[in-house]
Amino acid sequence: MHYATGGDLLVAVLRELGVDTVFGIVSVHNLPLVEAVDRELRFVPVRHEATAVNAADAYGRARGSLGCALTSTGTGAGNAAGSLVEALSAGTSVLHITGQVESEFLGSGRGFIHETKDQLGMLRAVSAYAETVPSTEAAGHILREAARTALTDPGGPASVEWPVDLQYAAQTDSSSPVTETPLPFPADGEDGELAAARALLASAERPLIWAGGGATRARAELAELLHVTGAGLLSSNSGRGSVPEDHPQVIGNFATTPAARALLADADVLLTVGTHFRSNETADYGLELPAAHIQIDIDADAIGRVYPARHALRGHAPEVLAALLPHARPADPDWTRRVAAVRADVRATLHDNIGPQAAICDAIRAALPREAVVARDVTIPSSSWGNRLLEMYDPRDNVFPRGGGIGQGLGMGIGAALARPDAPTVVLAGDGGLAVHLGELLTLAQERPRLTLVVFNDGGYGVLRNMQDRYSERRSGVDLATPDFELLARACGLAYALIAAEEHAEPVISHAVASDGPTLVEVDLARLGPMKNPFTPPVKIPGQ
Structure with a gap:
């Protein structure tokens, strides 16, 4: 097959794989790819490359398939690295495509804009597969090999760096569609x-x-x-x-x-x-x-x-x-x-121990249909009851950062919500984690999925605050300035609601989940009241 540009080839491969939505940030080093995807599929312009990978990751998890992220070269690819670590830790199927300087100057160190030393080495460190497109004849094979690796257990992200001159060039593709690699059992001698x-x-x-x-x-x-x-x-x-x-x-x-x-x-x-x-x-x-x-x-x-x-x-x-x-x-x-x-x-013990937050857990489960994604950032409600008490009936609904990195929940929720637009999605996040990628509120406002973002506001990093209160004599780095979430939601064009007491949980959550677009629900933890026992993570403190 012949394609006018690398972008047209990428669209054809993604269609083979059943991918209809791609997440990324446009750049001078990926423009042919973004333009083709935006013309033929759906391109979601997130506000940070880390979110592009998180959203693609959750898109794949929620569908039980593959997600795709497009980033720029150099700093853009570096920004994506942390989220690639998450996909590698989770063994999730992500196809990450990033740009490169013109093929003639690869590795020359001339100082092109966005150029970085040994980008491929960085990608290999955080991916299950990483390769450079060397020619217009090889691009199709490399894209499909990357996808095959990502989709074959134990999975993980696959990264492809694509020199920008080869993206613009006409492509010749003679490779075969992706097929599953058989996994033998028992292995020899077993x-x-x-x-x-x-x-x-x-x-x-x-x-x-x-x-x-x-x-x-x-x-x-x-x-x-x-x-x-x-x-x-x-x-x-x-x-x-x-x-x-x-x-x-x-x-x-x-x-x-x-x-x-x-x-x-x-x-x-x-x-x-x-x-x-x-x-x-x-x-x-x-x-x-x-x-x-x-x-x-x-x-x-x-x-x-x-x-x-x-x-x-x-x-x-x-x-x-x-x-x-x-x-x-x-x-x-x-x-x-x-x-x-x-x-x-x-279950009864945990329900009792989380105090007034049990009303929120119960309200979420009651408002959602049986199969709906609940994406959880790393925050006290997620770690204490969202990861245990809030029932899951399908593994595709169970979206969370398995590697434990904070700030990934909203991006994952956006990806999952766009993967399954016919069902509502709920995101559990803390104010500290949300601040890591606060700009994605604009992505949420722009794309307008059926997503309820529940922000548990305790004015900082509650997990680490509880650890310091238990093991130290003072707090360090855990008390943070927090925005007025109602004003923030209004500025972004998002609906807003507040939970400040147990009796607010059911009407607020049910109304937000039933709406056709995004809603930011703030939980004022100071007014709601504490859990019976402050949550601390199961980590060892030397000498304690």
């Missing part, structure tokens, strides 16, 4: 491990399953395993929604609670699926797991890295679980009843 794991699972009377992000690809198999065994299901934050969280056997992201720890202590088999046991989900690695541990992961390096695995099964979760299912047996009925009791206990 037949014995599979047989041993089957025998252990068949012997279990008190089984537990732990679902991580890799389990989201095996929803049917995981639900069937719960049905056959009566096991309890714990999850990491990334695995939420693999089985709908109103299922009576789903305990959820509560592994470090006292009741769940006791359940783990009494379990005779633990089957973990695609989880990397992050520090914030294991009490900074202080959580104890059963010795009889079967671990499934596509990443060989992940198996046994944090907790020992008696049986290591390397492969794609759907195929591995399908191989185990015929050997699963029902658990002791008393164990299944205990699982249901623990599920109810941990």
Whole structure:
């Protein structure tokens, strides 16, 4: 096939991939790409390159597919790097395309505008795949190879730098459309491990399953395993929604609670699926797991890295679980009843502990349809109850920065809302995190998705403030100037509402979610009142 410019080729490849919306910032070094996308698809002009990648990331997560971001070279690509780290941490499918100086002068160090030293090296450090387009004949192949890598488990972002002269030139494309790479199971030499794991699972009377992000690809198999065994299901934050969280056997992201720890202590088999046991989900690695541990992961390096695995099964979760299912047996009925009791206990305890914020959690869940994205920035409400108590029924609805970086929530929410325009989206953010990319309020006003932005205003960085109040004698860097959010919303052309008491939550949230456009809802935490116990993250402080 022949295309008049690189932009026309990019549009053709994106159409093959089912991508209809691209996020980015226009530049002299990506103009042919932006012009073609804007003409043929939808181009969303965000206000920062980091947001372009965050929005593309969440667009892909919300659709269960690929997202695309366009940035400029040099500083623009550097601005995107932090969000590429997030996509790499999460294993999400992002195609990041950035510009470059003219191909004749690549690496010359002449000092062209936007030029930087070893941009490709920087991109390789924060991407699962990174390559330079060397010619007009190779561009199609490189774009599709990048997309294939991003879409193949364990996933991650793929970055392509494209010299601007080659973007303007006519393209010849003879490469084939992207196809999935088969993932074999069992891997060589693992037949014995599979047989041993089957025998252990068949012997279990008190089984537990732990679902991580890799389990989201095996929803049917995981639900069937719960049905056959009566096991309890714990999850990491990334695995939420693999089985709908109103299922009576789903305990959820509560592994470090006292009741769940006791359940783990009494379990005779633990089957973990695609989880990397992050520090914030294991009490900074202080959580104890059963010795009889079967671990499934596509990443060989992940198996046994944090907790020992008696049986290591390397492969794609759907195929591995399908191989185990015929050997699963029902658990002791008393164990299944205990699982249901623990599920109810941990939720009731957290609902009580968060005090007046429980009214907001309840109002959000009541206002949203069963399948709707809730994007959460790193803030106390997200970390304490948004990541646990606010039920998820589909992993595509569960959007949050898995790497823990603050300030990414609004960009993710915009991407998710535009990916699924027929359903409302809710974003939970703190005033400190929102300030990191405050300019994206203008993107929100310009694109006008069905998005409710709930800003929890405590005048700074509440998580770190609570840590300092608990462990230090003074506060440092946590108390921040906060805008008048009503005036700010008005200046941006956004609807505004205030929650300052529990009784405000239901009418304010339901009205905002039902609207056809964006609304900024401010939660005045000082007037709402405190949680029963201040939230602090599960990190170790030396000497404490």
